[in-house]
Amino acid sequence: MKKHVLLYKKLSPALLARLENEVEVTYIDDPASDSLARLREALPQAHGLLGASLKLDAALLDLAPQLEAVASVSVGVDNYDIADLSRRGVKLTNTPDVLTETTADTGFALVLATARRVVELATWVRAGQWTASVGPKHFGTDVHGKTLGIIGMGRIGEALAQRGHFGFNMPVIYHSHSAKPAVDQRFGARHCALDELLREADFICLTLPLTKETTGLIGAREFELMGEDSIFINISRGKVVDEQALIRALQTGQIRAAGLDVFEREPVQTDSPLLALDNVVATPHIGSATHETREAMARCAVDNLLAALRGERPQNLVNP
Ligand SMILES: NC(=O)C1=CN([C@@H]2O[C@H](COP(=O)(O)OP(=O)(O)OC[C@H]3O[C@@H](n4cnc5c(N)ncnc54)[C@H](OP(=O)(O)O)[C@@H]3O)[C@@H](O)[C@H]2O)C=CC1
Numbered sequence: 616m617k618k619h620v621l622l623y624k625k626l627s628p629a630l631l632a633r634l635e636n637e638v639e640v641t642y643i644d645d646p647a648s649d650s651l652a653r654l655r656e657a658l659p660q661a662h663g664l665l666g667a668s669l670k671l672d673a674a675l676l677d678l679a680p681q682l683e684a685v686a687s688v689s690v691g692v693d694n695y696d697i698a699d700l701s702r703r704g705v706k707l708t709n710t711p712d713v714l715t716e717t718t719a720d721t722g723f724a725l726v727l728a729t730a731r732r733v734v735e736l737a738t739w740v741r742a743g744q745w746t747a748s749v750g751p752k753h754f755g756t757d758v759h760g761k762t763l764g765i766i767g768m769g770r771i772g773e774a775l776a777q778r779g780h781f782g783f784n785m786p787v788i789y790h791s792h793s794a795k796p797a798v799d800q801r802f803g804a805r806h807c808a809l810d811e812l813l814r815e816a817d818f819i820c821l822t823l824p825l826t827k828e829t830t831g832l833i834g835a836r837e838f839e840l841m842g843e844d845s846i847f848i849n850i851s852r853g854k855v856v857d858e859q860a861l862i863r864a865l866q867t868g869q870i871r872a873a874g875l876d877v878f879e880r881e882p883v884q885t886d887s888p889l890l891a892l893d894n895v896v897a898t899p900h901i902g903s904a905t906h907e908t909r910e911a912m913a914r915c916a917v918d919n920l921l922a923a924l925r926g927e928r929p930q931n932l933v934n935p
């Protein structure tokens with residue numbers, strides 16, 4: 616008999632066919648909203664889950680006694696209690712590598728957009744306010760040659776360093792658990808303590824995972840260490856930052872600008888003070904959101920799940 620998979624992310628017809636070739640599939644549209652009840656109803660039959668953006672807590676897992684594997688369509692695994700999944704004997708997989716370059720592109724788009732005030736000034740042009748040549752009031756700040764500070768020198772951090780070093784001639788400094796000699800050699804980069812990076816970098820980019828250790832890593836004290844010309848970029852997770860402290864730092868001119876793809880609460884609330892600030896570029900968690908990369912992530916998740924359900928070791932097993 617075929618195993619049963621609950622799908623809570625829409626797949627392309629080709630990938631759905633590949634999945635249905637081996638397993639029974641039930642599709643639940645957007646489990647975060649009305650369909651949560653349908654998800655609960657279907658969990659007792661599920662051997663596998665495939666999707667993203669769902670906080671898979673113990674109450675949901677208790678409903679799924681037959682569960683063998685969860686394939687997350689994301690590299691970040693902060694929505695899962697990994698120890699609890701392991702205790703239950705459930706394999707968790709993610710989708711690293713296939714999204715690295717695209718997410719680094721998003722990070723660099725935020726670097727450029729904040730420094731050159733692209734969104735603010737494009738909005739100003741659309742509003743019919745471009746009536747004479749622009750002057751210093753509308754100038755931005757250079758990106759090339761400035762110091763790029765990367766917090767979390769993993770796959771995405773390294774792809775960002777590549778863009779900064781080779782594309783924009785930027786000195787690269789980074790903070791991670793350990794120094795990365797290959798990165799130092801390739802990009803002329805330097806490993807340093809967090810406080811040193813915050814003091815020295817012109818662009819401070821967060822590219823680390825959300826864990827117990829990184830929750831609230833950047834707060835009022837850290838913003839005080841940054842200079843008033845610093846630009847802060849977050850493509851990691853909103854909860855790595857104390858959002859109230861970030862708002863204060865932006866409102867008081869403690870830092871120059873912020874480019875934010877992730878927020879403490881998502882979707883970000885429409886009345887968030889962040890959205891009222893001209894020096895904020897906010898995007899809706901689109902780090903990996905291109906047609907090509909989302910398809911590659913979904914393919915990776917399908918492969919991982921099918922391997923796990925066949926009893927094989929999936930390529931991207933998070934809890935071996
Ligand atoms: N905005 C978006 O749409 C996307 C966001 N992301 C986010 O980006 C994160 C990173 O992805 P990826 O680069 O593939 O992951 P990696 O695991 O390759 O890299 C993460 C790096 O963070 C470092 N790190 C972890 N904890 C700390 C800490 N406490 N202090 C300093 N450094 C730390 C690690 O350093 P070390 O190696 O020294 O241990 C590691 O190199 C994901 O977990 C996800 O949250 C990912 C994709 C898209």
Ligand SMILES: O=CC(=O)O
Pocket residue numbers: 688689690691692714902903
């Ligand atoms: O935020 C996206 C991810 O893949 O993690």
